[in-house]
Amino acid sequence: MPHTVYNDLQKSDTKIKKTKILEALESENLSVQFSDALDNEMVLNMGPQHPATHGVLRLLISLDGETIMKCIPELGYLHRGYEKLSEACTYHEFIPHTDRLDYLSPMANNVAYALAVEKLIDLEIPERGKYIRVIIAELARIQSHLLAVGALLMDVGAVTPFLWAIREREKILDLYDVICGARFTTSYTRIGGVAQDVSDEALAGIKNFIDEFEANLGDMRALVERNKIFIIRCENIGYLSKEDCIDLGLTGPLLRACGIERDLRRSEPYLVYDKLDFNVPVYTESDCLARYYVRVDELKESVKILKQCVEKIPSGSHNALQSKKVLPQKERIYTKMEELIHDFMIINFGVNPPVRESYAAIEASKGELGFYMISDGSGHPFRMKIRSPSFSNLQALAPMMKGCLISDTVVIIGSVDPVMGEADK
Amino acid sequence: MNKEITELIRSKLSGFQIEYTDVNGTPAIYIPEKDILAVCEILKNDESLKYNSMVDAVSVDRFEKKNRFEMIYNLLSIDNNRRLFIKIKLDSKKPEMESLSGIWGSANWYEREAYDMMGIHFRNHPDLRRMYMPEEFEYHPLRKDFPLMGIPDSIPLPNK
Secondary structure, eight states, X not given: OHHHHHHHHHHHHHHHSOOHHHHHHHHSOOOOOOOSTTOOEEEEEEOSSOGGGSSSOEEEEEEETTEEEEEEEEOOTTOOOHHHHHTTSOTTTTHHHHHTTSTTSHHHHHHHHHHHHHHHHTOOOOHHHHHHHHHHHHHHHHHHHHHHHHHHXXXXXXXXXXXXXXXXXXXXHHHHHHHHSOSSOOOOEETTEESSOOOHHHHHHHHHHHHHHHHHHHHHHHHHTXXXXXXXXXXXXXXXXXXXXXHTTOOTHHHHTTTOOOOHHHHXXXXXXXXXXXXXXXXXXXXXXXXXXXXXXXXXXXXXXXXXXXHHOOOSOSSOOOTTTSOOOHHXXXXXXXXXXXXXXXXXXXXXXXXXXXXXXXXXXXXXXXEEEEEOSSSSEEEEEEEOHHHHHHXXXXXXXXXXXXXXXXXXXXXXXOOHHHHHO | OHHHHHHHHHHHTTTSOOEEEEETTEEEEEOOGGGHHHHHHHHHHOTTTOOOEEEXXXXXXXXXXXSOEEEEEEEEETTTTEEEXXXXXXXXXXXXXXXXXXXXXXXXXXXXXHXXXXXXXXXXXXXXXXXXXXXXXXXXXXXXXXXXXXXXXSSOOOOO
16 A cells, blocks of 8 residues: 555654754754854754753753854653652642652742642641741742852852852751751641641741841852952843743743742732732843842842741641541541541542642742642542743743853853753653 | 623623633633634733733643543733633544644743643644653653553663
């Protein structure tokens, strides 16, 4: 049959063809006229094993001399299939997996996930639980921004501020150790509250930390902010217009650096953010320097929020009183029959939400982190979509890089601050 | 609040066959596949609606005989601080729809992800490649008939 022969021919043809990614790179007319014999175009592969790409991001860059003509980001080197895995986990079982999404601020992911499930099952948690969640979410923001700022500075050549940022970050990890018993993979929130109450020792530790933090941050900023090399390397680099930022669905510091005051803590308040006093820093330049300043200013605002939370945190229960949905306290499981049964049911069959769909998002350090959940009434999510800010923000990488020099790539990647665990899911 | 927005959208989209629903408190609409581009143009450009940003796209495999696949787009109006979910039911045998990347630029990667994970084809998409999986991979892992443990030998290993 001629039809099948043609198909076979096509199949063998594709094997000889170049890979699709190279095709995509060459697809657009590069609109460069090669009049000089020395002019030529070169394709450079950057990553996935490159220290400046902050993980396993791979970029294919076509260059004219040192100028970037086109850039294609390639994802998937850290794809672990969390959306598929979630369909085989109960809602509680998935909490440890959220640590591994944005592994630079695991606490924020825990909070986002717990809030999304609670919206799905209509559960309100007590005030103390809400305050604890705000505290850990803000600590996570400081933790993530410190690394983002420090790594950006190291990418432009300043090593000392990076070490100073890491020193501060280390203190937050130690605080996590006191709060939940782990430094990196925290898994601290539970559906309906948190795993355990914060001790007075932990609150005192947070207070100590924020007292010292502002001075230490000031020291770090003083090293670089009047430094000519730093400013020249960041100013007007990686510009993206306001319209493009909206069109590409950017969120977080990238959006606020282009002049749009949008912060989910303010525009769609969750937890107790409507009772707290804080500013949303906005810059209009939309370049790497503006993104740096947004992050640094947000660090100060986070400290302000933490101060209020440590003062205002009420006493009382940290977990919601809903025995069919919330895991009981460990000591009660071993002594009370009722709690033992509930624990058994929740662990084995999960919380059974009504048949419905739900979307909840929080302002994580990198932007809007949301979970779209579809429940079919069983203990497992029927479908769970993770709206990860890094994935959306990476889409802006190509337009930002157009026309920049090859040495600017590291600065632009640093200013976007992608975490591949989250982008690849 | 929600009712007002639904009424507003209803008045703007009176010419189309649209089903109004909600996603746990957020307005949502079902749009027939053939009208998708015309409706989205109105949603984006109308002065009182102005859904100028798309922040997410969810592909769903309902695993039903009719209209097995579905796309859910998460629209955001930054000026009005409003959200809207638009849903498009797709065919079971051959899930295919018009790409929205001409209207919202962010749809480019979201649709690539949906194509990779769920096997939904987008007509007139500028660059429909796989997002996460290797190019040689034949399956679409988020479909309900794809086993959780994967399919042996579906990804060729490099020769030693």
